[in-house]
Amino acid sequence: MAEVRLELIEKIEGEAQVRYFYEEERVDFAEILFVTGRGIEKILEGRDPWDALTINPRVCGICGHAHLIATVRALEDCYTDLKLSPKARKVRELTLAFELLQNHFKWFYLTILPLLDLEAPRRSVLEPSRILGEMIALLAGQYPHNSYAIPGGITCEITPVDLHGVRQRHRHLQKLFRRGVIDVDLEAFVRCDRIEAMLKREGDLPRAMQRILDRGWERLGRSCDRFIVFGHNDLFVAGKSIGTRLQKHLDLRYLRESSIEGSRARRVLYREKSYETGPLARAMLLKTPLTKEAHRRYGDSLFSRILARVCEIPRLLRYTEALIASIDLSESAWIDPGPLPEEAEGTGIVEAARGSLIHRLQIKEGKIARYRIVTPTQWNLGNGSREEPGVAQSALIGLHREDPAELVFKAFDVCSVCTTK
């Protein structure tokens, strides 16, 4: 019997609606709809370009810092000879990485564990979230919604006292990760390639992954097996991968956005194909051992997706520890880049918690003439047709009525507010 059911998915930084089309007890097709929109891109038009530094963090309450960094990169891209000190670049990398860490903790504990009927003390999420907020604030003034990254560097001078505060909290955070998420040596865990070895450890990650296996859900949520990463730094590499076949070169000219009927979200394609972005995509590009093994066994399923995301935490912890140690405080925090050109175009790309975030702006007569934001959730949740379904749609299609559709959906970590920018 064919049946159509509309469901509200909530607590995804806002809401989305999914219209399921069932046929013979299975999802035959699913439409993902975002029904509200805020109009940030329009609000920016006609404004002084620097205003974007204030307005854009407010695109999102959970990943707003990624929007700030994307904004400053887009503005800096408008200059031809802008100088940025290694210190400023590193401090920005740090605060951005802290936001990724915080988002990963929040998603794992607030979204994923409850859907697996697992409980953890509330402090498992509150403590790391609060500490990471403090770490960003020590360098950037506040969290959420600061505007400390500006063309040419950062607004603040960083003192050894600030950095000391960050370092102490970093140690605390490592302890919390080992005590709560998984009891391992970070260095060894990053190299680990055996699922069984991970499952044998103590912690909420092995508990969660074991629960998925026990329920026989490890192969659910498989999608198009195409991955894309636009951001590039010392931690992530840009490129696309189809299964495990990599291609490093990407060209933004092949990116195409289209509107979706009945939804306020725009779909985004690369060379007319949908791609998954986010931690699983980043892990596939980097071929990180444990995620590669999960993918070999279970494909691009919710098991691989959840594992990939949590496994970014130890990598981010090591990355940020090395960054902190390498900062030379004698360098300039800000190098005056002079006024922005009156006519220019710029692009800013960031790897945000949920995947690649792209800001593009055009300046005319000294004002913002056009501003476009492509968010990770547009890649993952963008609606396609029955013939060419989007990433999350593909993951939902074929699910049995008894299958955990909400978990499949939320394993992507949807950011509704970003999508309804």
Added chain:
Amino acid sequence: MRLLWLSALACNGNAHALLNYPHFEEWQEDFEWLYHPLLPSTHAFVEVEEGIEGVEILIVDGTLEEGLVKNRLVYNELLARYAAEAKCIVTVGTCATFGGIFAQGGEGRSGLHFSKERRHGRFDDFWEKTVSLPGCPVQPEVLAGTLSMLRLGEPLPLDALHRPKYFYAYTVHDGCTRNEYFEYKIDEHRFGALEGCMFYEHGCQGTFTHGSCNKILWNGVHSKTRAGTPCMGCTEPDFPRETLWRTSKHMGIPARMPLGVPRRAYLSLAGIAKAFRIERFERPMMEDERG
């Protein structure tokens, strides 16, 4: 005490900021979330639409929009239904209070009672029981503290815009580490430095913005102005103004004066302060003092 948190057009920044409240876990023991956009709640949103009982405090978040439908019902109607029942209404953030950023993104958008500083009157029946907590986002201590005081029935004196005076009688300038540069009218400021005040050139609104940012520090450790970022006036009815990072001027003097300070008083004091050259403000803070 039972809380119902409803979000209209929001970024969720207020909800996330609240999670940073240092005593959140213990604080929360005094409350029950009938609905919260992030945290486990007694009801699903669909049930809230169908109708739930026992709302004591209604928390309104995000910019309202005429005709907005989040799922099945017109949001403003849902809001009015629970607003009538609630003992008290708290607007969290500048969007829900004055309209904020998103009010600029479409027609028919506003805060619960205000379009910027103008009372629009659409929810006037609830004005007397509304507390305004503007801020983008609102500081967690402000929201948690207000809710606790309401729960305990402690006096909570409000100003003309219904902001609790305990938090909003201060300006963001109060407690800024750059205050001496303001007092002595050292108008040079360079980004990336510990020294200098952003009032003169870089658009800092701290002296005329109501808020406790530099009294109750952000995340308990810092603030935007201490970190060299100008205050953007995010708690004020007219947030966000235009050309935020540049000070607009009349005859070379900042156009907007510190809260309640007549222009003449400012000019007289500035003239005196500027007559002196104080060596300490002309050298880097970390350099040795000269004999």
